[in-house]
Amino acid sequence: RCLLATWYFILSVTILAFLKSSIGARVANIDYDLDSWMGSLSSLLKNKKLSEIVIPGTHNSGSYPISIGSRQTGEMLDLSEFTNGGPINPRLLHLIKTVGPGWAKCQELSIVDQLKMGNRYLDLRVFCDEQTGEYYNEHFFIGSNLSDELLHIAQFMEDHVEEVVILDMRSVQNCNDSLVI
Numbered sequence: 794r795c796l797l798a799t800w801y802f803i804l805s806v807t808i809l810a811f812l813k814s815s816i817g818a819r820v821a822n823i824d825y826d827l828d829s830w831m832g833s834l835s836s837l838l839k840n841k842k843l844s845e846i847v848i849p850g851t852h853n854s855g856s857y858p859i860s861i862g863s864r865q866t867g868e869m870l871d872l873s874e875f876t877n878g879g880p881i882n883p884r885l886l887h888l889i890k891t892v893g894p895g896w897a898k899c900q901e902l903s904i905v906d907q908l909k910m911g912n913r914y915l916d917l918r919v920f921c922d923e924q925t926g927e928y929y930n931e932h933f934f935i936g937s938n939l940s941d942e943l944l945h946i947a948q949f950m951e952d953h954v955e956e957v958v959i960l961d962m963r964s965v966q967n968c969n970d971s972l973v974i
Contacts, residue, residue: 827911832955848959850914851907853899855930855937861894863934866920866966897932904937905945913957917942918964931966 831838838846900907904915919939920931928939946958 828909829953829956830911831913831957832953835955848914849912850916850959851900851912852916853897853918853930853932853936854904854907854912854915855900855917855939855942856898856932856934857900857903857937859894859898859932859934859936861891863894863897863936865889865893865934866931894934897934899932903945904942905949908946908949908953908956908958914959914961915946917960917962919962919966921965921967923967 826833902910907915917939918931920929920935921927922929922935930936930939930942946960950956950958
């Protein structure tokens with residue numbers, strides 16, 4: 794899945810480069826930076842429906858800090874289907890702890906850097922840590938702190954008022970009925 798997300802990112806950047814080279818050159822010699830491409834292309838985008846615009850984005854956007862030693866989330870710890878209810882084989886647990894983070898980490902760049910690279914769709918998988926009461930991004934392992942990321946996104950939006958950022962929080966795990974950040 795992460796490989797597919799990487800290819801989607803490459804395709805999105807390629808499309809932005811194409812827009813810059815062909816449409817921008819033909820229409821109005823529009824020049825723009827990736828961190829403000831929507832504002833720079835506003836004359837082309839203003840009459841478009843959202844469904845008519847290619848929006849570059851990232852999969853598991855908050856997974857960038859995941860590494861060996863990152864805490865596992867509950868979903869990763871539920872191995873009952875593999876153990877038939879018995880004890881977890883120590884070799885399997887070691888494999889999960891050493892190989893799992895490399896598989897779970899889908900991004901190398903922070904969310905702010907992803908936004909600066911032109912991404913406007915962020916896939917945020919939310920996990921509530923019952924021990925601390927904090928909310929995190931997760932992908933089987935705890936990633937970045939959600940509250941911190943939302944502050945960074947808000948700052949980016951203040952600095953780039955013509956940009957639109959879509960936050961997709963469809964996966965919320967280990968949270969009670971109310972999500973308060």
